[in-house]
Amino acid sequence: MGLGRTAAIVIGSFPLGESDRVVTFYSREHGKIRGVARAARRIRSRFGGALELFTQGELVFFDTGRSDLLRIDHFDIVRPFNRVRESLDALGHAAWIAECVTRLTADHDRHPALYGLLARSLRALDGAARPARVAVCFGARGLDVLGHRPRLDACVDCGRAWPFPRPALGAGGLACEPCARAAGDALPISPGAVTALDRLRALAWEEALGIPLGRLEAELGGLLEAQMSRLIGQPTRASRFVREVGRLQPTSGGRS
Numbered sequence: 308m309g310l311g312r313t314a315a316i317v318i319g320s321f322p323l324g325e326s327d328r329v330v331t332f333y334s335r336e337h338g339k340i341r342g343v344a345r346a347a348r349r350i351r352s353r354f355g356g357a358l359e360l361f362t363q364g365e366l367v368f369f370d371t372g373r374s375d376l377l378r379i380d381h382f383d384i385v386r387p388f389n390r391v392r393e394s395l396d397a398l399g400h401a402a403w404i405a406e407c408v409t410r411l412t413a414d415h416d417r418h419p420a421l422y423g424l425l426a427r428s429l430r431a432l433d434g435a436a437r438p439a440r441v442a443v444c445f446g447a448r449g450l451d452v453l454g455h456r457p458r459l460d461a462c463v464d465c466g467r468a469w470p471f472p473r474p475a476l477g478a479g480g481l482a483c484e485p486c487a488r489a490a491g492d493a494l495p496i497s498p499g500a501v502t503a504l505d506r507l508r509a510l511a512w513e514e515a516l517g518i519p520l521g522r523l524e525a526e527l528g529g530l531l532e533a534q535m536s537r538l539i540g541q542p543t544r545a546s547r548f549v550r551e552v553g554r555l556q557p558t559s560g561g562r563s
C-alpha cells in the first residue's frame with residue numbers, strides 16, 4: 308500500500324512504550340485505521356497537540372504491509388474542535404459517538420457517509436448545539452448509515468401497520484404489543500417518539516438539531532443507546548459517563 312493520505316478524525320489513542328502513542332483514526336478514504344506516532348509523547352514532538360481526541364486533520368501515513376499498525380508520518384490540524392473537550396457534557400456525548408463508530412466498524416472498511424456524519428456531529432458539538440441533541444441526531448442517522456435503519460411503518464414481526472397501541476422498539480424496528488411480548492427484548496416507545504425519530508432522520512441536519520422535542524429527546528437518547536448496545540453486544544461505556552455527568556449537572560438535561 309505504501310504512502311497514503313486522507314482526511315481523518317482522532318477517535319482514540321493510548322500510550323505505547325516510553326514515548327510513542329497508538330492512535331485510532333476514522334478516515335474518509337480508509338475507514339477506521341490505527342497507527343503508531345513515534346515520539347508523540349515527547350515534549351518537543353513534531354505532532355504537537357495535533358493528536359488530541361476528536362481533532363480533524365489531514366493524515367499522512369505509511370503502510371509497511373507487515374503489521375495492522377500504520378506508521379503515522381504527519382497529522383496536520385484542519386479543525387481542532389477544542390470546545391468539545393472543554394465541557395464534560397459535550398465530551399461525554401462525543402465519546403459516545405466515537406465509541407459507536409469504533410465498535411461498529413471494521414478496520415479499513417471505507418465508509419465516507421459515516422465519516423461525514425462524524426465530522427458534522429463534532430462540528431455541532433463544537434458550536435452552539437446541545438450535546439444531547441447532537442447525540443440523538445447522530446444515533447438516528449448513524450443506524451441508517453450503518454445499515455441498521457429501524458422500520459417505523461409497521462410491526463417488524465407480524466407486519467401490522469403503524470399506528471397500534473403500546474408500541475415497542477426492537478432490533479429491526481417497531482413491534483406491536485403481542486410480538487414485543489413474544490420477542491422479549493423490545494423496549495416501550497411513546498407514539499410521540501416514533502414520530503420524532505421518523506422526522507429526525509428525514510429532516511435536513513440543521514433542522515434536526517433545532518426542532519423542539521421536549522422530553523422526547525431524553526426518551527430517544529435512551530432508545531438509541533439501546534439500539535447501539537444491541538448491535539455492539541453490550542452497553543456502551545460512554546453512556547454511563549454521560550449519565551454521571553447528567554447527575555452532576557442536572558440543568559444540562561431536560562430542556563429542548
Ligand SMILES: [Zn+2]
Pocket residue numbers: 462463464465466467482483484485486487
Ligand atoms: Zn406484531
